[in-house]
Amino acid sequence: MADSYYNSADLRKFGKITEWSEEIGNKFFDYYGKVFEEGALSAREKSLIALAVSHVVKCPYCIDAYTKDGLQKGITKEEMMEAVHAGAAIESGATLVHGVQMMNKYNKLSM
Amino acid sequence: MQKSLKSRDNELAVTNKQLEILNGGIFADGELPYFKDKINEIGQFPLRPKKLEILQINVGYMCNQVCEHCHVDAGPDRKEIMTRETMLLCLDIIRNTGAHTLDLTGGAPEMNPDFRWFVEEAAKAGIKDFIVRSNLTIIRANKKYYDLPDFFKKHNVHVISSMPHYTRGKTDKQRGDGVFDKSIKALQELNARGYGMPESGLRLDLVYNPSGAYLPGDQMALEADFKKALKEDFNIQFHNLFAITNLPIARFLDYLIASENYEDYMYSLVEAYNPAAVSGVMCTNTISISWDGWIYDCDFNQMLDLKVASKVKHIKDYNEDIINDRNIIISQHCYGCTAGAGSSCQGTVA
Ligand code: SF4
Ligand code: SF4
Numbered sequence: 177m178a179d180s181y182y183n184s185a186d187l188r189k190f191g192k193i194t195e196w197s198e199e200i201g202n203k204f205f206d207y208y209g210k211v212f213e214e215g216a217l218s219a220r221e222k223s224l225i226a227l228a229v230s231h232v233v234k235c236p237y238c239i240d241a242y243t244k245d246g247l248q249k250g251i252t253k254e255e256m257m258e259a260v261h262a263g264a265a266i267e268s269g270a271t272l273v274h275g276v277q278m279m280n281k282y283n284k285l286s287m
Numbered sequence: 288m289q290k291s292l293k294s295r296d297n298e299l300a301v302t303n304k305q306l307e308i309l310n311g312g313i314f315a316d317g318e319l320p321y322f323k324d325k326i327n328e329i330g331q332f333p334l335r336p337k338k339l340e341i342l343q344i345n346v347g348y349m350c351n352q353v354c355e356h357c358h359v360d361a362g363p364d365r366k367e368i369m370t371r372e373t374m375l376l377c378l379d380i381i382r383n384t385g386a387h388t389l390d391l392t393g394g395a396p397e398m399n400p401d402f403r404w405f406v407e408e409a410a411k412a413g414i415k416d417f418i419v420r421s422n423l424t425i426i427r428a429n430k431k432y433y434d435l436p437d438f439f440k441k442h443n444v445h446v447i448s449s450m451p452h453y454t455r456g457k458t459d460k461q462r463g464d465g466v467f468d469k470s471i472k473a474l475q476e477l478n479a480r481g482y483g484m485p486e487s488g489l490r491l492d493l494v495y496n497p498s499g500a501y502l503p504g505d506q507m508a509l510e511a512d513f514k515k516a517l518k519e520d521f522n523i524q525f526h527n528l529f530a531i532t533n534l535p536i537a538r539f540l541d542y543l544i545a546s547e548n549y550e551d552y553m554y555s556l557v558e559a560y561n562p563a564a565v566s567g568v569m570c571t572n573t574i575s576i577s578w579d580g581w582i583y584d585c586d587f588n589q590m591l592d593l594k595v596a597s598k599v600k601h602i603k604d605y606n607e608d609i610i611n612d613r614n615i616i617i618s619q620h621c622y623g624c625t626a627g628a629g630s631s632c633q634g635t636v637a
Contacts, residue, residue: 188554248504250512252454
């Protein structure tokens with residue numbers, strides 16, 4: 177047993193979650209598979225979105241998975257890094273925009 | 288420049304060592320199923336050939352490059368080269384075979400001193416599709432090769448060339464510094480002769496294989512990306528892109544082990560196993576002949592020194608009917624041929 181909460185080999189076992197709850201597990205994987213199919217967005221675009229979101233939710237499994245997926249799809253490292261920045265910018269923007277709330281409160285409380 | 292496993296005395300240069308790895312570890316301890324058991328589930332074991340369509344001849348392991356992923360372990364230091372004597376035996380086979388395609392490979396087949404003679408003679412046999420697998424840089428490697436595009440054109444050779452990526456960085460990382468620029472120049476030369484142009488009968492296809500421990504993505508999507516980038520950036524055109532999975536043998540196996548990716552890679556291959564790809568694997572319609580005339584189920588088995596399981600093992604005794612009536616020798620490297628949409632020297636199979 178690896179003495180760590182995150183073990184990279186656990187990613188291989190993701191599919192096993194259906195073993196303890198087959199119906200909703202399968203529904204999740206069907207949905208997941210469908211989402212990443214070519215649609216109005218290309219599979220390539222979706223892969224980059226997934227990579228950005230993986231960083232925002234800080235999931236090491238997803239980061240591994242979508243880095244590999246990007247390589248498979250021929251996505252370059254420059255494109256991958258820009259996607260990560262897009263995610264990071266939204267995340268920091270989401271923090272910063274609360275500065276307006278701080279300003280509002282400050283102004284309201286101040287004479 | 289990197290060297291071949293053979294000249295480095297790397298333990299993987301001994302094919303038995305490779306087979307030991309492929310048959311042992313995660314497969315022996317039951318973590319992953321053997322390929323044999325997997326194809327048995329769909330009634331495909333033993334794997335049998337169908338009609339012979341492609342004769343693949345490896346004219347030698349010498350190459351001007353030493354690509355990190357090379358399943359041949361080719362390089363300038365490899366001295367295994369087909370002699371004219373063996374070529375004469377091959378020509379007899381080419382004249383009489385029921386196969387419609389002749390596929391010359393290497394190493395860099397052009398480095399065989401009798402390559403041109405062999406192509407001229409083989410072209411006379413009038414085989415329908417005559418392929419030469421050219422690594423592109425050879426065309427720019429030395430003045431004596433500059434006329435290769437004209438030579439190919441003269442004999443209506445179908446050129447299939449490797450191109451790992453449409454960006455310089457990725458290409459040079461896999462195949463060596465300067466490979467990208469030389470390959471681009473070679474493709475432009477081929478285009479200038481009419482190769483790869485939309486309506487042209489001079490076929491130019493590219494082979495893409497991943498530069499690392501991951502599987503190729505969707506062949507059509509990759510082809511579209513390659514076409515767009517090569518056209519926009521270099522005004523280069525080609526016909527089709529074949530996405531080929533790297534099989535875990537020779538230098539690619541060495542890389543997987545050294546980079547601690549071997550297990551993950553085998554998991555990816557097994558996870559991506561596609562039963563629909565099994566009936567189309569290359570060995571069901573191809574045989575592979577080595578520089579010294581031995582016969583194999585495929586170029587990969589050749590590199591693992593797994594000769595055909597047939598009474599006829601060498602071209603001096605060649606008999607197509609007897610060879611076609613055999614069981615194909617398989618091991619865990621075969622998962623590379625059945626992953627996803629499948630993989631063969633002609634790209635996806637399923
Ligand atoms: S992959 Fe092809 S070009 Fe590269 S070393 Fe091997 S035979 Fe030569
Ligand atoms: S590696 Fe060779 S023998 Fe195995 S499935 Fe592929 S083509 Fe057939």
